[in-house]
Each structure stands twice: as structure tokens, then as C-alpha cells.
Amino acid sequence: MRKVWYIIQREYLSRVRKRSFILLTLLLPVLVGVFTIVMVKIATSSGEKLQIAVLDESHLFQDKFRGLDVGETLRFDYLLDTTLSYEKLKKTYAEKYDAFLYIPKMDVAKNVEVTYYSSSELGTVTQTRIEKAISEERRKIVLENNKYDVEIIDQLDKDITLNKIINNEKKQGNSDISSLIGYLCGMLIYIFLIVYGAMVMRGVTEEKTNRIIEVLITSVKPFQLMIGKIVGIGAVGLTQFILWAIFTMIVQTVLQLVYGNELMALKSMNASSQAMQMSEAKQLAFNLTTSLADLDIPRIVFSFIFYFIFGYLFYAAQFAAVGAAVNEDTDAQSFMFPITIPIIISIVLMSVTIQQPSSNTAIWSSMVPFSSSIIMMARIPFHVAWWQQILSMFILVISSLGMIYVAAKIYRIGILTQGKKITFKEIGKWIFY
């Protein structure tokens, strides 16, 4: 056991001390932060304080843009003389205005075409605000012209509330946040399996091709060596994920402090093309908070760690066996194929699962150990029955141990087999040797 501990230590320390590990661990949260800042900057690029002259030939939209100037970035001036041409306007008002919004006389029930003249690009936030203001006003006019009661229509437009009572417990949140969390967890496990599984494989192949194995094998058993490597590299992955989580939280907190208002505006805009007003942003924040409160966070965290570890053990054992069987990295491709295919299929199944978390496909694929670590994790935010989760966990633990046993048999012989091309048939023989 002590020797396995030394092997774990070496595998772990030799990787976390690498410059590439430190750089990647630090850089990713910083890149996420930079990306967020860039997105905020682009989306709120109308924050450059625009003064817009509005030429409304029909006077239908007079004063309808008031109230759009959140943060005093936009100011609309309504030009009453609608006979002026753009060229003339440019000359007369070039110094005073940054842009002109031209709304021609039109039949609002049909196509509405509005033109924006400016020497610089229009920010997406401003564009959406203007479009929305025109669209809402047009709707009101058309409804009134057709003698509909606008208030009743508005009332009908409001989202209905679906009260969910699951196992006699009232659930307030909507499914969006469950889908998001499920998708995120499944995706993280997928990335972890592929990246760190491949790292195990390369590590084993390195020991084999460098003949380090011949020295090591005189003092430790092949099984100890394999387990040490799998656990050591798994710990590296876990460390990286934990550090990413911590650093990302720090970066996001800092961003929240510096760009709080812009982030809120951006989120509300992304969430719904209609959610522009602050009251709606607040509604969204409220929905998000109630949905989060409704999620069983301790269960999600516990399940994530469990499926993260056992899903990894299940696949890392296979990668270790492949690493031991092949003689060079290039040979590994054909042997990796049968391992990576179930992982990729799991990701495809995950999209189906998130849409229908209680479908037969979702239930079965969350039991099969080849896909359970990804699929069950995607289902858990949707309040999966405990018996299903326990059964899935039990199957995964047993399968992981079984896979380690089989992989150790392949590893034991493969690691010392040099210089000949290995076939699947031969690997099959090693298992029963």
C-alpha cells in the first residue's frame, strides 16, 4: 500500500508542478473573465452616449422612445420638420447628433421598415431596445385599430404558471435551470474522461517505451503501478477542476463588482429578447433564485463527485489497458476508438435526456456503466427517484471494479510485450491468461 502511495505521489506531483498545468489552471478562469468583459463591452457598446434624431413622418412613434435611455446613454430628439432629406439633416445636425432614425409613413399592419443612419455601428443592446419599442407601439396601434382591448391581450400574453407537485412536494422552479446544471455537469464529466483518460494512456505508454517499466516491475507489482497511475492522474484532474471552480468564482465576483449593471443587462437580454426593462430583469433574477433554491444542491454536489470519480475509474482502467497494449502513441488510435465511442454516444444521449429526463432511453442509459456517469448526472437536477440513482451507482461501482480487474490482466502482460503488433484477439487471450 505504501508503494502505491509513492506512485500516486509521483504521478500527482510530476504533473501539478508542470508549467503547463499551472498556466492552464490560472489562464482558463482569466480567459473566461476576459471573454465576459469582451461580451459585455460588445453588447453594451451603445454606452458611448448616443444622441439620436428621430424623423417620424407619421408621428405615430412620437415620444415612444423615452425611457429607453437607461444609464443616460441614449437620447432621442424628435424632429418635427419631416420634410428634410437625410443629406440636409446631416449638414444641419451633424454636430449635434450621432445618428438619425428615419420612420417613414407606413401601414403599420403590414411591413414596418425603419432606417438608422449613422457613421458608426449600432450596439446590439440599443438596436434591440429600439426594435422592441417600435414593435410594442405598432402592436398597440394595430390592436386598437382593430378594436381589440390591449389590456386583455397583454393579460393573455403573460406567461402561465405551471405549479409542479413532485412526490407531494411543490417545486417552484422552471426546468431551464435544471437543464443547464444537468448539461454542465454531464459536459464536465465528459471532458474529464477524455482528457485525463488519454493522460493515463500516454503515461503508461511512456513507461513502456522508455523501459522504465522493467526497472519498476522488479520492485512493485503491475497492479500497484496501474492503480497508482490512475489514482494519481485522477487527483490531478480533481485538483484542476477544484482550482478552476475557485478561481472562476473569484474572477466572477470581481467582475460582478466592476461590471455589475452591464452584466445584469446582458443576462436579461440573453435570457429573452423581450426582457429589456429592469422590472423584467428583476423577474428573471427572481426566477433564477427560486429555481436554484428548488434544486437539491447537496445531492448534486455529492452525485457529481461520485460519478466524476467512478466514471473516471471505469474509463481510466480501459485507457491504461490500451496504453499498456500498444507500443507507440500512433498505434493507440485504433484501440482508443472502442473506448471513446461510448463516451461520445453518451454526450448525444445527454441532449435527449435533458429534454425528456424520465424517458426510457434516459433511465436505461443512466444505468449502463458506459454512459451512466454522464447521463445520470444530467438527470439528477430533475429530481431522479433515489432508487434509480442508488441502483445506477451500485452498477457503476461494481463495473468499475470489474473493469479494473480486466484492465489489470491486460496491463500485466501488455506492459512487457515489446516489438510486435497487438491485435484485439491477442488482448482477448491476455484477459483469460
Place this chain on the structure above:
Amino acid sequence: MALLEIKNISKSFQNNQALQNVSLTILPNKIYGLLGPNGAGKTTLIRNITQIFYPDSGEILFNGEKLQPKHSNQIGYMPEERGMYKKMKVGEQLIYFAKLRDFNTKQAEEKIDYWLQKLDIESWRNKNIEDLSKGMQQKVQFVATILHEPKLLILDEPFLV
């Protein structure tokens, strides 16, 4: 008494007979050379002694006892090709190998100090293996092989650099 006694061992890999009724006696404090053409089975014989493989038939005795895993700490084996982690420092690598031979860190450091000074390669301690020449790597590999003071030392093509 013989340190190592190999009695009629045979070893096959599927259809390939690598060793057939090989017998050999090694006495203490003696130097032996194992000669033969390529593919004669020299490395297979060594791997049977280092317990990487086990013979299909025959037996191997170490100090009069049937060869067992506990004897591996009394055998030092330097393979033909350098068996070291290229990106690891010389000192760390030697400590790792020593610990796998049941040394604690303090004992391992004392031994490594002794051998690095004796071979006058103390200055290499913090160098990565990949930064050393093949001959220098050979020296480090040699230190790793004898650190645990084995009774039987097997050097596979030691002068091949």
C-alpha cells in the same frame, strides 16, 4: 552455497520457445558474462530471474530458497535501455526508486548523497534526465540499480551507450 541456481527452466510465448531446459549456477562474489546471438533468450532468462516472468517449468533458487517476490530487494537489474523518466530530476528519480525499494526518505537521501559523491556527479542532482548525455544517464541508472545494495547485480549490456 550458490547465490543463484537455475534448474532446467523453460519458457514459451505462444508458439515461440524462448528458453528450453536452461540451467545455471551463480556463486557469490563472482562476475559472469551471458553471451549469445540476438534472440537466444538472454533477456528472457534475466526477466525470469528478476521475476518479470515466471518459468513454465523448472525452478530458480535464490540463496537456497525458491525464488519469491521478497528476493527482489536483493537483486539489482539495469536494463539494456535507460529506464528513467526523462522529465524528472536526477535526485527525485533516485529517491523515487529507493522508496519503491522500501527505503524511507532519510535513508534514501543518505544513500543517494553517498553514491553521487562517490561517482562525482553531485552537480547533476537537479538536472532533468533528458538534459544528460546517454553516458551520464547510464551512470544515474547504475546508481539506481545498486542503491539497495543487492546481492545479485544484473547488468544488461552495460557498455552500450
